[in-house]
Amino acid sequence: MRSVYGEYRGPTGVSASVSNKTEGLEDLRSAVDAVSDKLGRRLKFLVGKPGLDGHSNGAEQIAVRARDCGMDITYDGIRLTPEEIVTAALEQDAHVVGLSILSGSHVPLVEDLMDRMREAGLGHVPVIVGGIIPEEDAKRLKGFGVARVYTPKDFELNTIMKDIVALVDPKAVAAE
Template sequence: LIEMLAVTLSKKARARAVQLPAWNEALGLPRSFDQQWSLRMQQVLAYETDLLDYGDIFDGSREIERRVEELKGEARAELERIEAMGGAVAAVENSYMKQALVESNTRRLEAIEGGDQVVVGVNRWTETEPSPLTTGEGAILTVPEHVEPEQIARLQAWRAARDAKAAEKALADLRSAAQEGRNIMEPSIACAKAGITTGEWGTCLREVFGEYRAPTGVGRTARVDTQGLDAVRTEVDAVSARLGRRIKFLVGKPGLDGHSNGAEQIAVRARDAGMEVVYEGIRLTPAEIVNAALEESVHIIGLSILSGSHVPLVRDVMERLRAEGMDDVPVVVGGIIPPEDEAQLKAFGVAAVYTPKNFELNRIMSDIVSIVDREAQRAA
């Protein structure tokens, strides 16, 4: 409702279309009736109020005009900074844009942790009555494990039923266009008509152009002005001394989940706490994560999963670690994880599970140090 009001109250700033953000998206994928509630609220606003019958209700407001001018000034200053770097492409390539977003979110989380920014139910007024909407089976939507093999079977059937020669020719034409620098739109349309899947289309182009990995926005240099980290830094230094090298922490984002804020903030806080951090961004396979852990000789792995696929992804990572003889490397998991799934992840061997209620990052850092220390002592 709040998000909807922000893009509807002012006629001059009104959105032509409004997304359906559901009330429980912080907990997981919205269920069908969650989305319907959101739709109904929009319909109530449109058809049961007279908001749309009037001009801009903020016209003439000195306070709104003042704030608009402030925002315009800040936006122009930001555009000038980007222009001085050589433009938007350069600002993406040198990681300025992504790093600015990560740093902004870091400041926001620090304000929440310190109590300067109030989030009802998180850092104030946290006591609550049990709700049938958030407890019990189906309260948090997760992806059933049978979905993947069923989709694979449908995909295989699709490929088997299409004209193989036409599909092969369409892909060859696409590859040629990409290699020769020609417009790939027409061969892409031909691929679609020949039944080429998006996966095949993407693989073909990756083979020609390579795969772009965007900057993560997580710099290598630790900040020195972070408040409340002194105790954790002391713990990191002590355990690192016992290990003979700096604690090395790999933060991984397996699967297709693109929600990177949590992983980025964990990586930033671990870096600021004095750990050596390995973070390669989003959409990695379990195999890539385990391979990175092996090559980097990390002490601990943190997986961030908000897609609802935490059970199969974590199982895959744990099995691959055991196959590589790395079952002594502890794994912690963060994400949208129901209590019953938390027990299952721990049965796989996961050392700790964190959910949105665990917003105190310094406490998480202290836990990570303790887990590394405990595992090192056990292995000694």
């Protein structure tokens, strides 16, 4: 169908403009700045929605908070393939890849993505996954190499942002 009719990309994503509701983010911004200085460029965070899941709210909230904390964020919307996400991570030299999956297909999608990450030479790039993920599935995802798994009980966005900074530079938030 795509080869005949093309691919529709719904209007999802995150603007480059920083929100005006950023109070309380000073420490996180400082941590992102410090890590970015060590990296020699802005911390790059790629957020992807693999599979057929059309629920983009959580991914957009994560992407907006990351942007407001000073990260260089890319979120290209819903229904990406693992191959498209890995290609974007490679082309953009991402420091962290975040996946949002609410379709229940997290195990096969993440396994495929992690295999592709390693094949592309990106096995060192931390991958985090968020969604409705049972505890035993979370253990499987971590067995594939996923660094962190977030579920609805992990709703504190600033904690997730601290985790992302720590994954890129464990010393950055060790002092807290």
